[in-house]
Amino acid sequence: MEAGRILQIGIPWITWRSPPRLPNFPRYICASSIQRGSYKGPKPGRDWIADWVSKNDDAVRSMPIYVGGASLLAVLFNRAISGIAPVADASSSQSRADLLTLGLAVTNVLTGLVWLSIRPKSITPVEPQGVECQEIYSLLPESVVSEILWVWESLSAVTCCKSLVIVYDCQCIVQIGVAAKSLNIDEPFAVDAAKLMQGSLYQGVLKSGAQSYMANLSLYPGRSELPFLPSNTQ
Structure with a gap:
């Protein structure tokens, strides 16, 4: 009959080794060693359309007038060479399309006039009175x-x-x-x-x-x- 058991635990021996030496790096960096223009990170974007609009404000505000005027001339020219009677006929699809185009052209002209009339007010610096x-x-x-x-x-x-x-x-x-x-x-x-x-x-x-x-x-x-x-x- 076995009265008991004896547990034997083996403890491994650990051999300590000295860590490898690291190479000696310089503790300072000369400013002359940094090349100019070496930054390769993201560059700030530029909105070319917004820049062009801000530089050509008058032309952009007048553009709907030119588009509307050209549309009116195109509709009248098309009406003249198409051989359709100058009087609008509700039963004709061509007449309905011309009326719709005329309405859009007039809307463009009015939009351009509104844009030209509404401009940001420029404030001139003044000397305070006091x-x-x-x-x-x-x-x-x-x-x-x-x-x-x-x-x-x-x-x-x-x-x-x-x-x-x-x-x-x-x-x-x-x-x-x-x-x-x-x-x-x-x-x-x-x-x-x-x-x-x-x-x-x-x-x-x-x-x-x-x-x-x-x-x-x-x-x-x-x-x-x-x-x-x-x-x-x-």
């Missing part, structure tokens, strides 16, 4: 004031921004740049933060949660809500 001001809330920390001044200098240097107004927590903390003149001579028009926040402009931005871009301020209904901006602000 007074220079730099009103900053006195309780702001110096670090915040320096950041605001840096932002204003950056905006005025790289963009056409002429006025900057910041309203925070029902308080106008910054009014800098060109401002409208108040009733007192050579004094800027003060910003009424409470009245501004009750206007439709602020309420609309608050509800939508997105910025409001006003392409033409003179036609905007809420122009009266921004009396502190120069009178000729575009």
Whole structure:
């Protein structure tokens, strides 16, 4: 009778070997070894049609007129040489086709006239009519004031921004740049933060949660809500 078993587990011996040495690569790359123009990645595409249209805007807008006029002449010429009576006959398929072609030709001519009448308005830069001001809330920390001044200098240097107004927590903390003149001579028009926040402009931005871009301020209904901006602000 076998009382028990003894398990013998063989543990293999592992022989450690030193890793092979890697070749010594240079730790720096000379700038002269990089060839210019060696970039082989994807190149940005270019829309040739859009470029041609932007360069020939007048010709593109007039093209429907030329197409419509040529279509009218072609229909009249075909009507003259086909031997059909000049009076339209509803029972004739040729007359119905000519009427349809005439309608399309007239539509092209009218489309060209509309395209020529509607053009993007070019805005000419103007000098703001107002007074220079730099009103900053006195309780702001110096670090915040320096950041605001840096932002204003950056905006005025790289963009056409002429006025900057910041309203925070029902308080106008910054009014800098060109401002409208108040009733007192050579004094800027003060910003009424409470009245501004009750206007439709602020309420609309608050509800939508997105910025409001006003392409033409003179036609905007809420122009009266921004009396502190120069009178000729575009």
